[in-house]
Amino acid sequence: MVKQLNLLQTGKIIPTALHAEMERSYLEYAMSVIVGRALPDVRDGLKPVHRRILYAMHELGLTPDRPFRKCARVVGDVLGKYHPHGDQAVYDALVRMVQDFSSRYPLLAGHGNFGSVDNDPPAAMRYTETRLAEIAHQAMLSEIGEATVDFTSNFDNSQQEPVVLPAQLPLLLLNGCSGIAVGMATNVPPHNLGELVDGLIALIDKPDLPDEKLWEIIPGPDFPTGGQILDKEGIRDAYRTGRGIITVQGVAKIERVDLGKRRKNTGVIVITELPFQVNKAGWIEKIADLVNQGRLEGIADIRDESDREGMRVVVEVKRDSNPKEVLRQLYKQTALRSNFGAILLTLVDNTPCQLSLRQVLDEFLKFREQTLTRRYGHELEQCQRRLHLVEGLLAALNQLDLVIDLLRHAPDGTTAKGELQVRLGISETQADSILAMPLRRLTGLERQKLENENEELQQRIEELERLLGDRHELLKSLKKDLRALKRKFGDERRTKIITPAAPSPHLPKSATPSHPIEAPPPPVTLPKDAVVELTHKGKICWHSPPPKLKNAKKVEDLVLFFEPVQKREQLIVLTASGKAYPVAVGDIPSAGSRSTPLLKLLPSSVQQKREYIFTAFFPPKDLQQHFLVILTAQGRVKRLAGTEVDQLTNRGSTLVKLKADDALIYVGWATEAEEVAVATSGGRILRFPIDDLQLPIMGRTAQGNQATRVRKGEDVVGCATLTPDQDLLLLSQDGYGKRLPFHMIRRGQRGDIGTQGLQFHRRGDRLIGMIVAPPESAQFSLITSQQRLIYLPVKSVSLWGKDGIGDKIDALQGEETILKLFPPA
Numbered sequence: 001m002v003k004q005l006n007l008l009q010t011g012k013i014i015p016t017a018l019h020a021e022m023e024r025s026y027l028e029y030a031m032s033v034i035v036g037r038a039l040p041d042v043r044d045g046l047k048p049v050h051r052r053i054l055y056a057m058h059e060l061g062l063t064p065d066r067p068f069r070k071c072a073r074v075v076g077d078v079l080g081k082y083h084p085h086g087d088q089a090v091y092d093a094l095v096r097m098v099q100d101f102s103s104r105y106p107l108l109a110g111h112g113n114f115g116s117v118d119n120d121p122p123a124a125m126r127y128t129e130t131r132l133a134e135i136a137h138q139a140m141l142s143e144i145g146e147a148t149v150d151f152t153s154n155f156d157n158s159q160q161e162p163v164v165l166p167a168q169l170p171l172l173l174l175n176g177c178s179g180i181a182v183g184m185a186t187n188v189p190p191h192n193l194g195e196l197v198d199g200l201i202a203l204i205d206k207p208d209l210p211d212e213k214l215w216e217i218i219p220g221p222d223f224p225t226g227g228q229i230l231d232k233e234g235i236r237d238a239y240r241t242g243r244g245i246i247t248v249q250g251v252a253k254i255e256r257v258d259l260g261k262r263r264k265n266t267g268v269i270v271i272t273e274l275p276f277q278v279n280k281a282g283w284i285e286k287i288a289d290l291v292n293q294g295r296l297e298g299i300a301d302i303r304d305e306s307d308r309e310g311m312r313v314v315v316e317v318k319r320d321s322n323p324k325e326v327l328r329q330l331y332k333q334t335a336l337r338s339n340f341g342a343i344l345l346t347l348v349d350n351t352p353c354q355l356s357l358r359q360v361l362d363e364f365l366k367f368r369e370q371t372l373t374r375r376y377g378h379e380l381e382q383c384q385r386r387l388h389l390v391e392g393l394l395a396a397l398n399q400l401d402l403v404i405d406l407l408r409h410a411p412d413g414t415t416a417k418g419e420l421q422v423r424l425g426i427s428e429t430q431a432d433s434i435l436a437m438p439l440r441r442l443t444g445l446e447r448q449k450l451e452n453e454n455e456e457l458q459q460r461i462e463e464l465e466r467l468l469g470d471r472h473e474l475l476k477s478l479k480k481d482l483r484a485l486k487r488k489f490g491d492e493r494r495t496k497i498i499t500p501a502a503p504s505p506h507l508p509k510s511a512t513p514s515h516p517i518e519a520p521p522p523p524v525t526l527p528k529d530a531v532v533e534l535t536h537k538g539k540i541c542w543h544s545p546p547p548k549l550k551n552a553k554k555v556e557d558l559v560l561f562f563e564p565v566q567k568r569e570q571l572i573v574l575t576a577s578g579k580a581y582p583v584a585v586g587d588i589p590s591a592g593s594r595s596t597p598l599l600k601l602l603p604s605s606v607q608q609k610r611e612y613i614f615t616a617f618f619p620p621k622d623l624q625q626h627f628l629v630i631l632t633a634q635g636r637v638k639r640l641a642g643t644e645v646d647q648l649t650n651r652g653s654t655l656v657k658l659k660a661d662d663a664l665i666y667v668g669w670a671t672e673a674e675e676v677a678v679a680t681s682g683g684r685i686l687r688f689p690i691d692d693l694q695l696p697i698m699g700r701t702a703q704g705n706q707a708t709r710v711r712k713g714e715d716v717v718g719c720a721t722l723t724p725d726q727d728l729l730l731l732s733q734d735g736y737g738k739r740l741p742f743h744m745i746r747r748g749q750r751g752d753i754g755t756q757g758l759q760f761h762r763r764g765d766r767l768i769g770m771i772v773a774p775p776e777s778a779q780f781s782l783i784t785s786q787q788r789l790i791y792l793p794v795k796s797v798s799l800w801g802k803d804g805i806g807d808k809i810d811a812l813q814g815e816e817t818i819l820k821l822f823p824p825a
Helices: 018-038 048-059 071-081 089-098 133-137 193-205 211-217 233-241 278-294 322-331 357-398 400-409 413-423 428-435 446-468 473-489 603-608
Strands: 108-111 127-131 151-153 161-164 177-180 185-188 228-232 242-249 249-255 268-274 301-302 313-317 337-343 347-348 351-354 496-498 531-535 537-541 557-566 572-575 581-585 613-617 627-632 636-641 664-671 675-680 684-689 716-722 728-730 736-741 767-772 780-785 790-795 820-822
Touching: 018 071, 048 071, 048 089, 048 127, 048 161, 071 089, 071 127, 071 790, 089 108, 127 133, 133 473, 151 185, 193 211, 193 357, 193 473, 211 233, 211 357, 233 242, 233 337, 233 357, 268 322, 278 301, 278 313, 313 322, 357 400, 357 413, 357 428, 357 446, 357 473, 400 413, 413 428, 413 531, 428 767, 446 473, 446 572, 613 664, 627 716, 664 716, 675 767, 767 820
Parallel strands: 228 496
Antiparallel strands: 108 127, 151 161, 177 185, 185 337, 228 242, 242 337, 249 268, 268 313, 301 313, 347 351, 531 537, 531 557, 572 581, 572 613, 627 636, 627 664, 675 684, 675 716, 728 736, 728 767, 780 790, 780 820
């Protein structure tokens, strides 16, 4: 038998639970990534790699007034001294700090090829050169030192590196930051320097400044590539809560050009600015693909005429096409209009926190005040120490004959120092400085310099004591520094903020503006009384005023969704694959226009797959208090936090991971005050509460837990969330139905077999559907095996107990059966 290795020299084996060790190890790894790699510090707005690059270049003396140095030298210093990771990762971070299309205020200057907005790769680090930009040198590193910020040992304890740089500007907001950690991400948009300085000064002068006033001073992000921000709601959400969706679009105008004698003048669309982080070459290629697939019509040619003067992409429109309509399709189908998901997640005292705009600025001001206090305190100590020595030197010069006589007759330096201390009444350090004083200090000019220095030191000490003793004076100094930085580095805003205006009812459709169009109108703002309608065939539109809902005669015209807009901005569409996509309410066509399939409003990738739309819904306003309950055909149920459908992008978001042979049965909103009812085709109903034990909150990619045990030949046919005082409406395939009080179903646990809720008049019958019983004044609908659409009043179905087959529906004809049950729209 193999002997147990006694590595600990104790002769004992320490048992450790695998799940406990995995949990501990994973948390340590996660915190290492969060703190040491992926998230920026709220104080200087930098990740460790960027901070180490700047400090290494400062140590190398690569100031703006010095020659450029090879990037390979900088990367080598960073790797060898501070950041023992891959050289390519460090170089990539350095490159982004040089790119003026990635950083609003680049912290590094560069010589050579550092990439382009077309996503061209930069040259290798052995070819490119770099040095500190003026703003980094002055606003980030001019006050660096152990007196102003804390230092810590590097990875091998051979060097000291700063824990944080003494930033004089809120770099987190200035250049923004993006990063993906373990279980969290940050995406801070860049801002304008002048606006940030004005906002900081306003908060210094009035700490209780209302948020609305602060947002007027800092109206929104300012991207390095310009563009236009549509509406301010997303900005306000991000500034208020730290999370919001900001819609950004490129800048375009329509021009008329002469294409030669044989071709008539035609309209062209000229794009001069793209949204932040949009790859120009990739965007042009996307347009070409859409044209080749026939999904984008009216484009004759596209040319990239960009040069050193700026961006210029020309889209030539066919003679029989409307340039404004083509431009609208470009905004709709391409990244010319895209969403920036702002997440103001940052490290505060090494803890990841999602902050509002005010909180980020407050944290920076608190750090800046601490930095100034340490800097002025250190300077005060140095001035006092120097003044002490200067006073000793002046005392010696005032009694120069005595000093010379002492030194002439002293046997050694120690005796001379002691005699000087006694005879002149000075300290030991002053005596040492006198003994070290060169003979040139005895001249009249040097004496005058000492007297001037003495006076200057006294004045500076008084000033520093005033700054440190009076917070008001300290803040005045802080504001003075901020204004100086604004004067030197401030510039005009590049990104315009556009608030969409409601369309004028008096403007005829044929009316066109006489001046060039800068951009097409933003998505239409729907009237207050508008309602959105979705049919069984997947056609969508909005009505205003809302019509009286009539019973459809055809199955495809059955209205499944009929909801008021009520200032909602987007509709959530869930496909059969379990992915959710946002649809802007302004993109939904009106009822007066041609009926539009909802699928056409989804991204092109979804349209190509021709995915089936399972459901659509408006998210509730209080997402924090709501959950999504999801049930699949294989009986798997899960609870998803409501906030998971917030901040959706056009890429979509998976709400449930489905197996190849599984499908969605039910998706609905619920609160913890409700309970879940799951029904099988055998008439059994399982009731269990919505809590962390029975239905825990899971991630988006989780498959869920087994809801109920299914017998052989049974299927899961329905799910509902309701309170115990509500009723269920049950309907069998043969047309027997009843309303069943929910409280009569015994409460069980997830995974139980459930309670028989519906008896059958014959063995071959089965439960076809279960919904929450609407009010008696309402009516529900059903589809039969003959594709007939039948509407029935709720009061025609009686209340029954658990035992009983219910009421027979007389509307069925002959051998006709029921296929599907629908609640009122």
